[in-house]
Amino acid sequence: xxxxxxxxxxxxLSIVFYSFLHDFNxxxxxxxxxxxxxxxxxxxxxxxxDNEEYAEGKIVFNQIESVKAIEAxxxxxxxxxxxxxxxxxxxxxxxxxxxxxxxxDRATDYPYLYIDSDTGYTTLxxxxxxxxxxxxxxxxxxxxxxxxxxxxxxxxxxxxxxx
Amino acid sequence: xxxxxxxxxxxxLLIxxxxxxxxxxxxxxRISKFSNIVYIAVQTARTDGRFKQSNIDKMKNxxxxxxxxxxxxxxxxxxxxxxxxxxxxxxxxxAIYYDIRIPVRKIIAAPGLFGISEADNQYxxxxxxxxxxxxxxx
Numbered sequence: 173x174x175x176x177x178x179x180x181x182x183x184x185l186s187i188v189f190y191s192f193l194h195d196f197n198x199x200x201x202x203x204x205x206x207x208x209x210x211x212x213x214x215x216x217x218x219x220x221x222d223n224e225e226y227a228e229g230k231i232v233f234n235q236i237e238s239v240k241a242i243e244a245x246x247x248x249x250x251x252x253x254x255x256x257x258x259x260x261x262x263x264x265x266x267x268x269x270x271x272x273x274x275x276x277d278r279a280t281d282y283p284y285l286y287i288d289s290d291t292g293y294t295t296l297x298x299x300x301x302x303x304x305x306x307x308x309x310x311x312x313x314x315x316x317x318x319x320x321x322x323x324x325x326x327x328x329x330x331x332x333x334x335x
Numbered sequence: 336x337x338x339x340x341x342x343x344x345x346x347x348l349l350i351x352x353x354x355x356x357x358x359x360x361x362x363x364x365r366i367s368k369f370s371n372i373v374y375i376a377v378q379t380a381r382t383d384g385r386f387k388q389s390n391i392d393k394m395k396n397x398x399x400x401x402x403x404x405x406x407x408x409x410x411x412x413x414x415x416x417x418x419x420x421x422x423x424x425x426x427x428x429x430a431i432y433y434d435i436r437i438p439v440r441k442i443i444a445a446p447g448l449f450g451i452s453e454a455d456n457q458y459x460x461x462x463x464x465x466x467x468x469x470x471x472x473x
Contacts, residue, residue, distance in 0.1 A: 175341045179345040179348075182345065182349060183345070186349055187352075189352070190355065193359075194356075197359060197363055205370075208370075208374070212464065215466075216466065220423070220424070234424075237423075238425075240425035241425045241467060244425065245465060245467075248463065249465070
């Protein structure tokens with residue numbers, strides 16, 4: 173009986189440990205992908221500028237078009253539907269939300285201290301920049317004690333440095 | 336003898352976990368390497384305005400060099416090859432789309448133990464998305 177109890181305990185412990193490792197690795201991978209999507213989305217968003225302002229030597233983002241591009245990149249890269257809900261096959265489980273920040277020549281004095289309200293990331297911005305922050309929601313953890321962890325949030329930025 | 340048999344059975348059962356974890360780390364490294372190769376090709380496509388044949392060929396060669404188990408027919412590539420241009424307003428028709436996949440051969444380290452066939456023990460890892468062209472319209 174003793175070996176049976178010890179064996180069962182070892183098996184259960186192994187299952188719990190493996191479950192954590194598996195979910196943790198999967199989450200890390202998904203977070204890396206989320207970071208790449210943030211960078212791609214901010215790069216796409218920074219392509220659209222106001223031509224009239226540009227003629228005056230200023231870079232001012234065309235926010236309406238930038239937002240369309242940012243959403244398109246997020247939807248295509250994370251395999252979402254038009255409501256930003258994930259498809260069955262993706263890692264994310266709930267509606268994806270994002271924030272786009274446009275720091276440009278319209279009303280910014282450089283250097284500008286940017287503090288991300290979601291991640292706390294702080295950086296000094298010296299040129300027009302688009303920052304995209306994506307909230308992917310909770311990770312997929314099988315262990316009940318890890319199910320209510322914090323949201324998976326990543327930020328990425330693209331700057332017009334050489335102008 | 337009874338203890339020896341029980342111990343051996345338990346050892347076989349428990350050895351699955353570290354082996355499976357090792358396999359997942361190997362698969363993760365494979366996916367990460369795949370992502371890096373695709374990322375370089377996508378960034379090149381962004382500045383070229385499309386996936387040029389030379390870019391596709393380089394990506395294929397990089398994948399074949401990185402993963403010796405792959406053959407050319409294992410690699411699925413569906414990308415925008417017609418020229419796209421940077422526009423003043425967002426136009427989905429001017430985006431460069433990509434859908435690139437390679438197989439991950441083993442999901443479970445000991446498929447025989449769970450009655451999983453070789454065909455069921457693999458999947459395609461995918462990189463899909465879009466980037467906007469940085470090429471100005473001539």
